[in-house]
Amino acid sequence: MDLSLERLEQRIARQANQPRALRFARRHPLLVLGLVLLAIVVFLAIFAPWLCANDPTEMNVIARLKPSSAEHVFGTDAMGRDIFSRTLHGARVSLLVGFCVALLSAAVGIVVGTVAGFSRWIDAIVMRFMDGMMAIPGILLAVALMTLTQASVQTVIIAIALPEIPRVVRLVRALVLTIREQPYIQAAHACGTRLPRILARHVVPNLLTPLIVQASFICASAMIFEAYLSFLGAGTPPEVPSWGNIMADGRSVVQLAFGVILYPGLFLGLTVLAVNLIGDGLRDLLDPRIAKKL
Amino acid sequence: MNSTHQEAATPSQKPALLEVRELVKYYPGRGVWPKPQPIKAVDNISFAIGYGETLGLVGESGCGKSTAAKTILRLIEPTSGAIVLEGTDIAKLSTSQFRPYRRDLQIVFQDPYSSLNPRMRARDIVAEPLQNFGRSGDCDDDKMAALFARVGLDREAMRKFPSEFSGGQRQRLGIARALALNPKLIVCDEPVSALDVSIQAQVINLLEDLQHELGVSYLFVAHDLAVVRHISQRVAVMYLGRIVEIGPVGELYANPRHPYTQALLAAVPKVGAGLAREKTLLKGDLPSPAKPPSGCTFRTRCPMARSECAESSPQLAAQGPQHWAACHFI
């Protein structure tokens, strides 16, 4: 028995001596996979103008609905625009929408949820308002907002973030209600810490872990939602190449040029998968109960 | 009635550091019908703590000892009563008027795990009270290291997070935080009950050393009678929100007057007593504070209870020098 134990100890010690990055990858393979996928998409999005030979909006009537070729890697759409270029540029819109929605809803959620968790009368008002918002289907709210305002990426972000906010507020409020009962909050009161400082130093930092996980899921769902809205024509303005718009354009020509829908769809799926993998991975990484397993 | 309270409140001829008079904390009862009775967590208690003195506050869980202790720090707002700190009734002050007094009143919590913010470094935890009162100048490395050294932690400890410490070390950290502002009174809310015996002795010794060096007073709340006996000069015994007996430690332990104190002492397992033991065991459990028995609240478990105990509630009566107990039959 001692022999096998010593062998096990040696194995653990060997693993401990491996480079940190390798050890991390072995322990959290899905998280690393998600990070790598996302990094690739982010790289392609940032360097899209330099990676693509063709302008994403440049029409070419002669080269319509062309299959893949050396010139047009993913082929062209009904107006002869290069799908490779459009898909890569579309990544910019999707990522921007995803990150901004996650950031915006998390920021609003932290502020509103924390205040609601600490003040009973604000809580009563805010939470009823949030309940009201949750009663409206998100897609209707977003479509209504989009029709009332000028279509632009900013309005898309706001339209998608708005239905997410009540959910984040609820999460934050629930977390705050448990954190405020922690003895370390009482300890802070006892040593004379004023309320704003208690919120900033003791409450918010302890909220962040679960919130980051939630934000990554919001990011993924926002990207899908954006594609959804654009596909329905209620999202990003048609001249902006977003994945939803590209697919909407390809709807009528899907039998002639499958790639118009396939490639942006594939990118969307992979990106959402990557972000969800990161979310799951972070949850496991940050959860002390799951940690430490061999 | 008031006279006995006043007497019980005074520890000795010298003026007290803290005097608690007729302190009451009721929580609203739950439900709508029948009309809920308030839960009497702390029901009219009075005591005093002298300079450099340790008052032990003992009782079983749910007797209100922790509530009473936290009410003194106004972590829980009292329903009524006076809390007089060196002549000022701090119970009557507004929150902002009270804030400067927090420097004199500090607390060490029971649970060394949850009473330290897991996301702050040890140094920031201990420095927080100093920063709160505009004494960031006292937070330089050497002064902090001196504070850490005083509670037996080394300089290296300042950079660590709470999770990197053992239970005993965390409790030292909690004590350092309480000491930072040089308070006059530290409320110790079961500070050693979560610790192992060998670590418990280290923390008790530390608390005693600090008292000798700094002259700080303690209100030592605990359920362990042996620990309280070791550390306190005077002891108050609580049962269902009331003080049933209070007196100097030697007198109270050698000559307990209230049947509850007697039963409590008898129930403590003793090394060296051997297997053959005849204990007067208390019957039953602590009644719910939401529905306390009428008259003397202890009567449902008391071996001496008679019919009149149900009718009137006994008041604290003098049993000897500075020794009071509340029972009809002593």
Added chain:
Amino acid sequence: MSTPLLEVTDLHLAFASREGVTRALEGVSWQLNAGEMLGIVGESGCGKSVTAMAVLRLLPAPPTTHISGAIRFRGENLLQASEARLQEIRGNEISMIFQDPMTSVNPVLTIGEQIAEVLMLHQKLARRAAWARAVELLDLVNIPDPQRRVHEYPHQFSGGMRQRAMIAIALACKPDVLIADEPTTALDVTIQAQIMELLDRLRRETGTAIVLITHDLGVVAESCDRVVVMYAGAKVEEAATNELFARPSHPYTRGLLDAMPRLDTPLTEPRGRLPEIPGMVPSLRGAAVGCRFAPRCALAIDRCRSEVPPFAPIDGANPTHRAACWRTVCEAIAE
């Protein structure tokens, strides 16, 4: 000497995690005789609870856990028993009660349902008979008004009553062995006294042997026949209760006894310092190269740091009083 009811022999137990291998138990042996109450005392992390979990095989499976040695119940090695056989034994022949009575009962079932379930499972009693027995059992553990209480839920019980109900569940099948893991730690002293008296009475009435696992030397002193003192995964001392408290031999046992404030020592003014055991419990990574207590021991010599001390009688006069120490306290005092 008759064969012991439950015999733990040279039990080694290790938990593997990413950080390394924790040797939770290193060669622990003890015997429990029929009708006996054996106390296992030690501080948190000494391996006392893990021993109990090992007896009922309630530990995670390999590769997380490595176990070797033998646990014999009436001669049958439980480490080699099948899961089906263990199911028969658990709760039936060997049962266990835990520290926290709230988390170890099911909050959505009534107390009666939980007792009856055990009886129907192990004793194949009919529903009606099982309920009748449940009422009897509640009465046995001094729960007032058992006819009514049997239909109540755990949250309607106070802490002390819940622990009694746990004991009732544990005793439902008249087990031969009851393992009580810190049964009174979460309770107040007056309730603790009631529970300990109850355990003592039940042992006398039913003949159930009890292993009492606790950190409280006082509880052990008042109720156990024999005591095993554990430190850092090893047994450091074992003796009959009176003998142990009269002549504690291992420096750790002594240190523990001294560190405890007592009710019967004279009060001096100023109060004397409590003798403390310096330092803290060592990490159990890596095999022991010497006495685990040596770094905290005032009597340690070079040998203590290089060789693991054998577990041996402290003197010829009393072979049942044994300790694992190169320098028993007596020897140190003689010098």
